[in-house]
Amino acid sequence: MKVLTALKKEIRDLRKQMSATQTVRPDGAKVETLQREVVELKDEVVGLKERLWGVYPLSLSLSFPPPRPQSSAVAEPKGVTLKLPDVGDAYNPPQGPINPATAALPAVIEDRLPDALRPRSALEEAKTYLISTATPGYTMRRQGVPVAIERLHPAFVVKLAESIKQAREAGLEHAGVYSAYRPPAFRIGGFRDKFRSLHSYGLAVDVTGIGRARSKSARLWQSIVRTVGLYLPYGANNRAEFNHTQLVPTKVASNDMRQTITAREPKDLRQMWLASHVNEYVTDLTLADASKSATGAADEDKAAAQVQHAAAEVRAAADHHSDRGGARKAVRSSHSGSRGSQPRSRSAAGRRPASKPQRAKTRRAKGRRKTS
Numbered sequence: 001m002k003v004l005t006a007l008k009k010e011i012r013d014l015r016k017q018m019s020a021t022q023t024v025r026p027d028g029a030k031v032e033t034l035q036r037e038v039v040e041l042k043d044e045v046v047g048l049k050e051r052l053w054g055v056y057p058l059s060l061s062l063s064f065p066p067p068r069p070q071s072s073a074v075a076e077p078k079g080v081t082l083k084l085p086d087v088g089d090a091y092n093p094p095q096g097p098i099n100p101a102t103a104a105l106p107a108v109i110e111d112r113l114p115d116a117l118r119p120r121s122a123l124e125e126a127k128t129y130l131i132s133t134a135t136p137g138y139t140m141r142r143q144g145v146p147v148a149i150e151r152l153h154p155a156f157v158v159k160l161a162e163s164i165k166q167a168r169e170a171g172l173e174h175a176g177v178y179s180a181y182r183p184p185a186f187r188i189g190g191f192r193d194k195f196r197s198l199h200s201y202g203l204a205v206d207v208t209g210i211g212r213a214r215s216k217s218a219r220l221w222q223s224i225v226r227t228v229g230l231y232l233p234y235g236a237n238n239r240a241e242f243n244h245t246q247l248v249p250t251k252v253a254s255n256d257m258r259q260t261i262t263a264r265e266p267k268d269l270r271q272m273w274l275a276s277h278v279n280e281y282v283t284d285l286t287l288a289d290a291s292k293s294a295t296g297a298a299d300e301d302k303a304a305a306q307v308q309h310a311a312a313e314v315r316a317a318a319d320h321h322s323d324r325g326g327a328r329k330a331v332r333s334s335h336s337g338s339r340g341s342q343p344r345s346r347s348a349a350g351r352r353p354a355s356k357p358q359r360a361k362t363r364r365a366k367g368r369r370k371t372s
Helices: 002-021 028-053 122-133 138-143 145-150 154-169 216-228 269-274 287-295 300-341 346-350 356-371
Strands: 176-179 204-208 244-246
Touching (some): 122 145, 122 154, 138 176
Antiparallel strands (some): 176 204
């Protein structure tokens, strides 16, 4: 700014000198020389302006009015020497106004577009929808809702989410999954052998919010399921299993499926799903996705520990029940033994109680003996 002030001062002095020359009659050659110097000065000032301000506007203009005609009696003007300040060493690039909100930002900020968000697959969206619309029962809460959903067959997840969506749009506003995947160790279900249940392989669920058996809501759910490509193997009129929905039409798991699981969990999710002979969506999953689905939102060790604990509780309850049964037998045997130590009547010891006609005949005979 000091340099600019000095430059403006020199320009003002130059204007004063030019105004003084208007009162005298200059020589033609000297006037031309003076005009050339003025033009050179103007060019130098313009170049200096670009060096100092760049694209910032600088409203500096050098305009000199044409000399007025002078009389011949006026003395000749003196020579004019212009001296510009040397700003080569004192050059400092100007700084714009400082904004406190952006003072900590770097001098140059590259405009970069944010990375495009990775689109979610249909399988991921279907899992999220099933979890959000579920009304989890005991087995789902016991292992964690995400685990119970994520261990379902991928094709089953997509079709089931579409079925529930259509059911809610049709008026079944509370339709949702009640029971999904569950391991045989839970010992829940109608089969005596829990390895036969398709729940243990992620191929069956129980749905709530569709009314009762034989109701219009249950028949509506059956029609929606058939349209999507799922199965109600027991039908909408079955009182116990009207809400049992499956990916496959068979009711019982095959022996090939049984080899892919343990009582606590699947041995390998991909192999368990592929054993159903439905490969849709399974071949697209990577091993990392399969392992993630195997554990779900809960840690795999924690889930296994919960299953083991639940199985131990079941076994303890069964042992307690058997102990109570044995105690009752022992009490009954002791009572019978105590009765056996007492003298028994003749009829109780070796003779069967008399029938009603025999007792009446005996009373008549006793009556005759008394009268005689």
